[in-house]
Amino acid sequence: xxxxxxxxxxxxxxxxxxxxxxxxxxxxxxxxxxxxxxxxxxxxxxxxxxxxxxxxxxxxxxxxxxxxxxxxxxxxxxxxxxxxxxxxxxxxxxxxxxxxxxxxxxxxxxxxxxxxxxxxxxxxxxxxxxxxxxxxxxxxxxxxxxxxxxxxxxxxxxxxxxxxxxxxxxxxxxxxxxxxxxxxxxxxxxxxxxxxxxxxxxxxxxxxxxxxxxxxxxxxxxxxxxxxxxxxxxxxxxx
Amino acid sequence: xxxxxxxxxxxxxxxxxxxxxxxxxxxxxxxxxxxxxxxxxxxxxxxxxxxxxxxxxxxxxxxxxxxxxxxxxxxxxxxxxxxxxxxxxxxxxxxxxxxxxxxxxxxxxxxxxxxxxxxxxxxxxxxxxxxxxxxxxxxxxxxxxxxxxxxxxxxxxxxxxxxxxxxxxxxxxxxxxxxxxxxxxxxxxxxxxxxxxxxxxxxxxxxxxxxxxxxxxxxxxxxxxxxxxxxxxxxxxxxxxxxxxxxxxxxxxxxxxxxxxxxx
Numbered sequence: 001x002x003x004x005x006x007x008x009x010x011x012x013x014x015x016x017x018x019x020x021x022x023x024x025x026x027x028x029x030x031x032x033x034x035x036x037x038x039x040x041x042x043x044x045x046x047x048x049x050x051x052x053x054x055x056x057x058x059x060x061x062x063x064x065x066x067x068x069x070x071x072x073x074x075x076x077x078x079x080x081x082x083x084x085x086x087x088x089x090x091x092x093x094x095x096x097x098x099x100x101x102x103x104x105x106x107x108x109x110x111x112x113x114x115x116x117x118x119x120x121x122x123x124x125x126x127x128x129x130x131x132x133x134x135x136x137x138x139x140x141x142x143x144x145x146x147x148x149x150x151x152x153x154x155x156x157x158x159x160x161x162x163x164x165x166x167x168x169x170x171x172x173x174x175x176x177x178x179x180x181x182x183x184x185x186x187x188x189x190x191x192x193x194x195x196x197x198x199x200x201x202x203x204x205x206x207x208x209x210x211x212x213x214x215x216x217x218x219x220x221x222x223x224x225x226x227x228x229x230x231x232x233x234x235x236x237x238x239x
Numbered sequence: 240x241x242x243x244x245x246x247x248x249x250x251x252x253x254x255x256x257x258x259x260x261x262x263x264x265x266x267x268x269x270x271x272x273x274x275x276x277x278x279x280x281x282x283x284x285x286x287x288x289x290x291x292x293x294x295x296x297x298x299x300x301x302x303x304x305x306x307x308x309x310x311x312x313x314x315x316x317x318x319x320x321x322x323x324x325x326x327x328x329x330x331x332x333x334x335x336x337x338x339x340x341x342x343x344x345x346x347x348x349x350x351x352x353x354x355x356x357x358x359x360x361x362x363x364x365x366x367x368x369x370x371x372x373x374x375x376x377x378x379x380x381x382x383x384x385x386x387x388x389x390x391x392x393x394x395x396x397x398x399x400x401x402x403x404x405x406x407x408x409x410x411x412x413x414x415x416x417x418x419x420x421x422x423x424x425x426x427x428x429x430x431x432x433x434x435x436x437x438x439x440x441x442x443x444x445x446x447x448x449x450x451x452x453x454x455x456x457x458x459x460x461x462x463x464x465x466x467x468x469x470x471x472x473x474x475x476x477x478x479x480x481x482x483x484x485x486x487x488x489x490x491x492x493x494x495x496x497x498x499x500x501x502x503x
Contacts, residue, residue, distance in 0.1 A: 071489045081477045090469070135453050138446035138488030138500065142476040146456040147468035153420075155461050156395055159363045160423045162453045163342050164441045219464040 004036040008058065009043070014051040014200040015193065016044045023059025029111040030067035034089055041092040051204055052196040053096065055119060056103040056189070063112025065133070090144045093118040094215075097208040099199045103192035104128050105185055114143035117152060120211060122179040123195070124170040125188050130178070136165035151218065153177050206236045245290060249280035251305075252287045259443040260298035260502065263291045270306025276313045276354045281330045284358075288335035296502075298443045298450075300339060301435060302362055303346035304355075309371065312353025330354070333361035333387040337458075340451045342442050346435040347371045347422065350410075357384055360391040363454060365422040366438060368431045372410040373421060379408040394461070396420050446484040447502035452476075 008019040018040050020027035044050050057063050075083070093100070093115070102116035104124040109131045116122050124130075132149065134141050141149075141162070150158035153176040161168065173179045183191045199207055209232045217225035244253045251266040265287050267274035274280075291297055304310055313330065336343060336358065345362035350372045359365060359373075375392070377384045384405070393401035396419045404411060413425045426434040442450065452475045460468035479485050484500045491498035 068489055068492050077477050077480050080480055081473065084473050084477070094465070135445040135449045136488070136498075137492055138449050138482060138485035138498070139479055140449055140453045140456060140472065140476050142473065144465075144469050144472065146453065146472045147460045147465055150457050150461055151465070154395060155457050156364060156423060157420060158457050159342070159454060162457065163363070163445065163450055164438070165445060166441065219466075 004040065006030070006033040006036045007040060009040045011047075011050065014049055015054060015196045016047070016050045016052070017054045017056070020055070020057045020063050023057075023061075025067060026061040026064035026107055027057045027059065027112070028064050028067040029115070030070050033067075034087065038087050038089040038092060041089065041096070044098070045092065045096065051098055051202075051207065052199040053098055053100040053119075054103055054192050054196050055100065055115060056192065057105070057112075059106075061106035061112075062102070062104040062108040062128070063115060064107040065110030065112055068137075084142070090114070090118055094144070097205075097212070099207060099211050101192050101195055103188050104179070105188055110134060110141070110145075111143050114141055114145040114148065117148035117178075118144060120215075121195070122173075123181045123183060123188065123191055124173060124179045125185040126170050126182050127185065128170045128173070128182075129167055130169070130173055131165060131167045132161050133165040135162055149178075205239055209233075209236050245287070247283040247287070249277075250283045250287060252290065254294070254297070257298075257440070257443060259440070259500070260447065261294065261296045262439060262443065263294070263297050263300045265291070265300060265302045267302075267304040267310050270304075270308070273306065273308040273350075274304045274310035274355065276310055276330065276332070276358070278329050281332050284332045285335045288332075288339060291341075292339055297341055298447055298502075299341055299439055300343045300362075301346050301439060302336065302343060302358070303435075304348050306349070308349040308355075309345075309347045309351040309359060310355025311350060312355045312376070327385055331386050333357050333391070337361040337387070340454070342450055342454055344435060344439055344442070346431060347413075348428075348431060350374075352410075353377060353384070354386055357386040357388040357391070360395065361387060363458075364424075364438070366424040366426065366431070366435050367413045367416060367422040368428040369413045369425050370428050371413045371416075371422075373404075373416050374408055374410040375405045376408045378405055392421075446482070446488055446498070446500045448482050448484060449479060449488075452479060 007021045010017045100119040102119040102122045104116055105128055107129050110133055157176050170182045174182050213229050213232050217228055242255050249269050251268045253264045255262050291300055343362040345359045345365045347367035351359045352374050353376050356373050375384055375388055400419050416422045417425045456472045456475050460471055483503050487498050
């Protein structure tokens with residue numbers, strides 16, 4: 001397993017685990033992490049043994065957001081737009097065939113929240129602190145948050161969070177449907193691994209196909225979604 | 240910059256300067272009949288939205304009602320006779336409100352029923368007094384809501400609860416509305432004004448263009464596929480690179496101070 005400067009990547013059986021590893025900077029997301037993340041996701045994407053992914057953070061936080069010290073060095077708008085799609089790490093995460101779990105503790109803000117929202121499920125410790133502060137800083141989310149957030153909690157609740165940039169806790173995140181479970185801090189790791197192992201215990205490719213049916217079906221009319229479901233069920237029976 | 244108001248008969252439109260730009264307040268002002276929406280009021284609301292939309296210094300709009308109700312809807316015979324589609328067009332107001340580019344906070348001082356609820360649904364955020372109630376009564380009157388209710392309500396609370404409300408006509412209290420996601424906040428009636436002003440100020444402290452773009456990318460993005468929505472987000476995000484407020488936001492963060500936004 002190659003070592004990465006900004007994250008720990010491990011495989012234990014059928015579970016892949018990416019842990020953001022810039023604890024001194026509360027795992028803030030920088031360009032090096034983008035490159036590392038993209039490489040790790042490529043490895044998972046083409047690994048036929050892996051059946052579930054966990055993303056977590058080392059140290060005191062999941063991820064406190066983008067590393068703003070790198071901002072302002074940005075190239076022209078044309079180049080910025082090109083870079084966004086040249087290495088589409090968010091598309092890679094969203095496009096994974098296997099189920100993904102974000103295990104969240106401490107700060108989960110901005111890009112950190114967006115990474116979590118691109119996972120299929122989110123588990124958080126009771127004391128996790130969330131925020132989408134971009135608009136307070138003259139920006140909007142740029143890792144899909146303006147799309148994934150309202151798809152999980154509705155447009156109005158999403159705007160409540162985006163237009164105020166306010167902090168909110170795990171219980172509110174649970175009530176809004178942004179996380180599916182809250183646990184004590186010392187139970188986070190075991191809860192995430194136990195869930196990942198549950199996913200691995202499902203027959204493959206059914207677990208991947210049901211994810212695909214739900215993820216891709218959300219973009220379709222009901223009629224087209226039902227047709228997709230039929231096709232995927234046939235694939236599962238044929239496997 | 241001073242306060243100013245535009246005079247109408249059935250509504251009140253006020254612009255107030257704040258340290259973070261102008262806030263418009265659109266108030267339904269017929270408490271004598273619980274802010275019933277009739278042709279005259281609808282025409283004034285459409286005109287007010289046009290005026291607000293033309294004000295580039297306006298940062299945020301609050302919509303509320305005078306008296307103890309937000310609005311109990313409209314009188315039933317209003318549409319029933321003659322050229323129905325023409326009469327409906329004269330009464331439609333929700334689209335004008337939802338088309339505003341700036342954040343719209345609906346302050347629900349009391350009941351929002353029927354057309355009143357449809358107007359409330361056209362805003363971005365809803366904050367309600369705990370005494371407020373919500374209902375759609377149109378099917379009980381042998382009609383269908385036609386100012387966005389059948390589309391905006393299920394997008395907010397899901398189809399089952401939308402049908403539960405539309406097919407029973409029952410009144411949903413503020414606490415239940417909060418649990419359903421129909422409103423974002425519920426506060427005691429005597430705290431509504433303070434709480435809604437705090438919410439408005441919190442939103443107005445953000446960067447103006449970024450706030451408008453956030454509203455656009457969320458609301459328009461929900462009508463797109465995820466891939467299309469991500470494209471919209473990326474494009475708007477990159478356009479924001481051209482604003483000086485973005486540079487100010489980043490500088491203020493690095494220097495650990497409050498940002499000073501100009502809207503440019």
